[in-house]
Amino acid sequence: MKINGARMVIEAIRHEGVDVVFGYPGGAIMNVYDEIYKQNHFQHILTRHEQAAIHAADGYSRATGKVGVAIVTSGPGFTNAVTGLATAYMDSIPMVVISGQVPTSIIGTDGFQEIDAVGISRPCTKHNYLVQNIEELPRILKEAFYVARSGRPGPVHVDIPKDVTATMGDFDYEKEINMPTYKPTTKGNKRQIKKALEAIAQAKKPLIYVGGGAVLSNAFVDIREFAKKTNIPVVETLMARGVMGADNPLLMGMLGMHGEYSANMAMYETDLIISLGARFDDRVTGRLDQFAKSATIVHVDVDPASIGKIVVPHYPIVGDLKLVMEDLNEMVHDFEFNDYASWVSRLKEYQKEQPLRFVDSDEVIKPQWVVKRTGELLGYKAIVTTDVGQHQMWTAQFYPFDFARQFVTSGGLGTMGFGLPAAMGVARGKEDKVSINFTGDGSILMNIQELMTCVEYKLPVINIILNNNYLGMVRQWQTMFYDDRLAETDLSTQPDFVKLIEAFGGVGYRVSTKEQFDEALHKAVEAKKVAFIEVIVDRRENVLPMVPNGHALNEMHLLKD
Amino acid sequence: MNNFNHYYDSIETRRVISVIVINEDSVLSRIVGLFSARGYNIDSLTVAPIPDSEYSRITIVTVGSKRVIDQIVKQLNKLIPVLKVNEHSNVIEKDTVLIKIPIDQNLSDVAALAAAYRGSIQNVTEDAIVVSATDEPSRIMNFIKVIQKRFHPLEIVRSGVVAMER
Ligand SMILES: Cc1ncc(C[n+]2csc(CCOP(=O)(O)OP(=O)(O)O)c2C)c(N)n1
Numbered sequence: 236m237k238i239n240g241a242r243m244v245i246e247a248i249r250h251e252g253v254d255v256v257f258g259y260p261g262g263a264i265m266n267v268y269d270e271i272y273k274q275n276h277f278q279h280i281l282t283r284h285e286q287a288a289i290h291a292a293d294g295y296s297r298a299t300g301k302v303g304v305a306i307v308t309s310g311p312g313f314t315n316a317v318t319g320l321a322t323a324y325m326d327s328i329p330m331v332v333i334s335g336q337v338p339t340s341i342i343g344t345d346g347f348q349e350i351d352a353v354g355i356s357r358p359c360t361k362h363n364y365l366v367q368n369i370e371e372l373p374r375i376l377k378e379a380f381y382v383a384r385s386g387r388p389g390p391v392h393v394d395i396p397k398d399v400t401a402t403m404g405d406f407d408y409e410k411e412i413n414m415p416t417y418k419p420t421t422k423g424n425k426r427q428i429k430k431a432l433e434a435i436a437q438a439k440k441p442l443i444y445v446g447g448g449a450v451l452s453n454a455f456v457d458i459r460e461f462a463k464k465t466n467i468p469v470v471e472t473l474m475a476r477g478v479m480g481a482d483n484p485l486l487m488g489m490l491g492m493h494g495e496y497s498a499n500m501a502m503y504e505t506d507l508i509i510s511l512g513a514r515f516d517d518r519v520t521g522r523l524d525q526f527a528k529s530a531t532i533v534h535v536d537v538d539p540a541s542i543g544k545i546v547v548p549h550y551p552i553v554g555d556l557k558l559v560m561e562d563l564n565e566m567v568h569d570f571e572f573n574d575y576a577s578w579v580s581r582l583k584e585y586q587k588e589q590p591l592r593f594v595d596s597d598e599v600i601k602p603q604w605v606v607k608r609t610g611e612l613l614g615y616k617a618i619v620t621t622d623v624g625q626h627q628m629w630t631a632q633f634y635p636f637d638f639a640r641q642f643v644t645s646g647g648l649g650t651m652g653f654g655l656p657a658a659m660g661v662a663r664g665k666e667d668k669v670s671i672n673f674t675g676d677g678s679i680l681m682n683i684q685e686l687m688t689c690v691e692y693k694l695p696v697i698n699i700i701l702n703n704n705y706l707g708m709v710r711q712w713q714t715m716f717y718d719d720r721l722a723e724t725d726l727s728t729q730p731d732f733v734k735l736i737e738a739f740g741g742v743g744y745r746v747s748t749k750e751q752f753d754e755a756l757h758k759a760v761e762a763k764k765v766a767f768i769e770v771i772v773d774r775r776e777n778v779l780p781m782v783p784n785g786h787a788l789n790e791m792h793l794l795k796d
Numbered sequence: 797m798n799n800f801n802h803y804y805d806s807i808e809t810r811r812v813i814s815v816i817v818i819n820e821d822s823v824l825s826r827i828v829g830l831f832s833a834r835g836y837n838i839d840s841l842t843v844a845p846i847p848d849s850e851y852s853r854i855t856i857v858t859v860g861s862k863r864v865i866d867q868i869v870k871q872l873n874k875l876i877p878v879l880k881v882n883e884h885s886n887v888i889e890k891d892t893v894l895i896k897i898p899i900d901q902n903l904s905d906v907a908a909l910a911a912a913y914r915g916s917i918q919n920v921t922e923d924a925i926v927v928s929a930t931d932e933p934s935r936i937m938n939f940i941k942v943i944q945k946r947f948h949p950l951e952i953v954r955s956g957v958v959a960m961e962r
Contacts (some may be wrong), residue, residue: 357826358833362876365822382876416818416879540870543863 240400241266247376249276257288261308264335266400283684287656289319294657299664310348321359325647329388338398361389369404386419387538423554431550438507447474448512455639457560470498477636491519496589499788515545525787606633622654622678625707652681662694686739689765741765840956892955913939
């Protein structure tokens with residue numbers, strides 16, 4: 236039976252078991268929307284901006300581990316989607332984004348709403364396709380989902396001209412994937428794994444350094460097991476928060492620019508780094524020529540290009556982290572490890588000397604207190620998203636993350652405006668959890684229109700706005716490195732956030748005491764509606780500790796009383 | 797144990813890399829886009845279909861440290877339409893040049909000179925002659941220098957390098 240191209244898109248989504256897509260219609264994608272209208276295999280959530288549709292699919296994917304799907308129209312619909320694609324690309328999130336394109340007969344004529352979408356998306360997708368005719372559409376759709384979730388995952392973009400979605404053709408989706416040029420390695424090389432274990436067993440101060448790949452490959456149970464068996468301490472990147480679990484005695488905290496003292500010192504003093512799905516980002520390494528100068532490096536990554544890009548490892552292992560960890564956990568019994576007790580206790584000392592802390596106050600709410608308190612009240616019951624800024628770092632530092640996929644944040648690109656739409660995807664994908672979005676008074680305004688989507692689709696996202704009336708993170712840099720010249724970071728002029736969300740149909744609370752906060756959080760959870768809790772916090776609080784740009788990890792600004 | 801970063805960064809090398817890609821549209825822009833986006837340098841680039849196959853061969857000459865060359869190879873391998881990337885060390889390289897010289901120059905030596913670079917005169921009109929030569933890239937550079945010095949050429953067109961493992 237022949238079906239049209241638009242119907243093929245629906246069928247592909249159905250075959251992939253996707254139960255929700257996010258999107259926004261327009262002329263070039265109308266055929267697809269007409270088929271969406273006729274089907275009942277999946278829900279379509281109409282966002283109020285294409286960027287938000289991509290972030291929502293992204294948040295859905297990060298929280299559930301499934302492929303996120305978003306649909307947009309050509310021209311401005313697609314260009315609005317680009318920031319979402321770039322955000323997902325930098326954090327390797329599996330996603331398929333389908334865009335409409337002008338009919339093939341018009342391509343290249345600067346037609347109405349024509350833009351070279353695959354040209355624009357090329358640097359911010361894992362792969363992309365411009366569909367030329369109906370015959371290749373089923374194969375491309377199948378490949379798109381496969382490429383998105385295999386190897387190092389990432390967003391894939393499929394651009395489909397309007398006439399192709401109208402043309403009838405055969406739909407044969409069951410076909411095996413046949414991509415002679417794309418064969419990602421999954422199994423790590425056993426000999427290399429053995430050699431790495433030999434080196435690890437001989438090290439005196441080994442350290443496990445976990446990154447976002449641990450989350451993407453669902454390896455967190457295996458990593459906990461390996462750390463426990465070997466008694467090797469662990470540091471997490473921003474993207475790996477939750478992998479070890481907040482109370483794990485081997486966790487030395489988050490490392491990097493705003494990392495914990497113990498974590499950064501561990502990285503500074505270690506003689507052997509076991510990098511698991513981490514990529515030596517500059518926000519993590521600090522000054523590179525001072526980074527792990529004399530450490531042996533074991534680097535496990537599914538992406539061969541990530542290995543040796545920043546630092547050159549002695550033991551490179553290419554493979555899916557989950558599978559490599561299974562091998563490591565099996566082979567670990569054949570080795571006699573050094574006793575790392577004194578190394579672990581030395582790091583514990585650092586943790587005691589310089590714990591992650593803030594100076595609390597009874598006059599004004601400290602933003603860190605809000606994060607900590609939310610964690611005390613909701614803990615693992617919440618999945619937490621953030622926007623970008625100081626509030627993001629405080630969340631990473633002070634929220635008690637207990638499992639992978641509990642923390643959803645834009646790490647690689649650092650996209651303000653990510654939080655609210657991503658939290659919508661979380662709310663839809665994890666209906667049994669509370670969806671909390673920590674945001675700033677700057678960030679929240681970047682996709683504020685999505686409150687409408689939350690109301691329409693009953694997505695009870697609780698936005699905790701840490702209102703400092705500044706673009707806080709930029710203000711902090713201005714304070715520390717630009718003599719306090721606060722160029723364009725003062726946000727004294729702000730809307731009435733409570734009235735604003737009420738106008739959309741949600742609930743809002745403005746709080747300036749701790750008691751009020753507890754009460755508001757309680758009410759917001761009960762309300763099961765999109766909510767704002769606007770917390771008036773200390774305006775001039777800084778994120779500490781901090782490794783200034785271009786400094787080594789041991790050169791941290793610490794909190795002074 | 798010291799890591800290899802130092803060695804890795806220091807030595808600049810010229811490398812010939814050949815990339816076998818599926819013959820589909822936009823594949824060349826993916827390759828070139830990768831070089832521009834990551835700040836790698838392209839000295840020369842040639843492309844042509846491989847006979848009786850659905851693949852093309854792209855030959856790229858580039859200069860960089862060992863680390864950069866390694867990254868280029870890895871990043872190329874990551875592109876979905878790329879079948880194979882070869883980083884050559886022992887290759888025969890050939891470059892072709894076409895040079896147009898005004899007819900009023902003293903042309904008596906041109907044929908002999910071209911012959912020394914495995915070339916010959918290709919065409920003669922009332923206004924100009926065209927010589928071509930095909931040889932190793934460095935020798936072609938030499939040939940061009942000599943011609944430029946003596947014959948005030950009107951136009952010089954090079955093909956870029958093609959290469960084959962010995
Ligand atoms: C789209 C975008 N534009 C600009 C920036 C640069 N930037 C990083 S943090 C920040 C300030 C964020 O302010 P706010 O949301 O109020 O959070 P705070 O730092 O005060 O917690 C800015 C402007 C960015 N990350 N993303």
